[in-house]
Amino acid sequence: DTEVTQTPKHLVMGMTNKKSLKCEQHMGHRAMYWYKQKAKKPPELMFVYSYEKLSINESVPSRFSPECPNSSLLNLHLHALQPEDSALYLCASSPERWSSGAQIPINEQFFGPGTRLTVL
Amino acid sequence: DAKTTQPNSMESNEEEPVHLPCNHSTISGTDYIHWYRQLPSQGPEYVIHGLTSNVNNRMASLAIAEDRKSSTLILHRATLRDAAVYYCILRDLNDMRFGAGTRLTVKP
Numbered sequence: 230d231t232e233v234t235q236t237p238k239h240l241v242m243g244m245t246n247k248k249s250l251k252c253e254q255h256m257g258h259r260a261m262y263w264y265k266q267k268a269k270k271p272p273e274l275m276f277v278y279s280y281e282k283l284s285i286n287e288s289v290p291s292r293f294s295p296e297c298p299n300s301s302l303l304n305l306h307l308h309a310l311q312p313e314d315s316a317l318y319l320c321a322s323s324p325e326r327w328s329s330g331a332q333i334p335i336n337e338q339f340f341g342p343g344t345r346l347t348v349l
Numbered sequence: 350d351a352k353t354t355q356p357n358s359m360e361s362n363e364e365e366p367v368h369l370p371c372n373h374s375t376i377s378g379t380d381y382i383h384w385y386r387q388l389p390s391q392g393p394e395y396v397i398h399g400l401t402s403n404v405n406n407r408m409a410s411l412a413i414a415e416d417r418k419s420s421t422l423i424l425h426r427a428t429l430r431d432a433a434v435y436y437c438i439l440r441d442l443n444d445m446r447f448g449a450g451t452r453l454t455v456k457p
Contacts, residue, residue, distance in 0.1 A: 271447035340392030
């Protein structure tokens with residue numbers, strides 16, 4: 230299985246709703262990522278989990294709350310979102326392959342198809 | 350701050366080679382150069398990466414300048430399915446920040 234799956238594909242929510250996005254991979258990858266992509270813009274990194282621990286949080290507002298319950302699963306909990314949060318939310322994973330000596334990851338990321346979120 | 354600079358758009362004819370340039374003048378010694386592409390309505394897809402030497406794989410070739418301040422992604426024979434936005438990224442630790450990318454149009 231070489232896929233990253235994301236559910237749901239589409240989500241429409243009101244500003245007072247609470248919802249969650251789910252991402253799953255079964256490739257044994259130990260790094261997982263959330264990105265936000267607005268129309269005609271590049272993906273923006275939001276969060277990085279490494280070995281189920283949050284390692285990067287790109288100053289994302291607290292209305293976005295990530296969770297990594299196990300090495301295969303990544304959630305993004307949404308609460309009190311604003312219309313400007315409407316975007317494509319992408320999940321990715323990567324294996325922990327390191328270059329010799331430098332301890333810099335040289336591993337590629339595998340992306341899911343994304344969840345298209347609309348906040349009304 | 351953008352770490353990479355790419356042309357906004359490029360056009361190619363089908364079956365011809367395409368050279369997609371990327372400038373990264375502030376690259377550090379530990380940055381790997383990664384290329385991804387994003388087809389319409391899909392998540393980004395890994396294409397190729399390298400550190401210092403030129404690299405080839407089944408999808409493309411990556412030519413890296415000797416001073417590492419620029420690189421070129423080479424698609425040897427463009428097909429209509431290669432129409433996408435191509436991103437050049439400097440990869441450090443778990444950080445992967447996308448630049449604006451180049452939108453490649455392939456004409457039949």
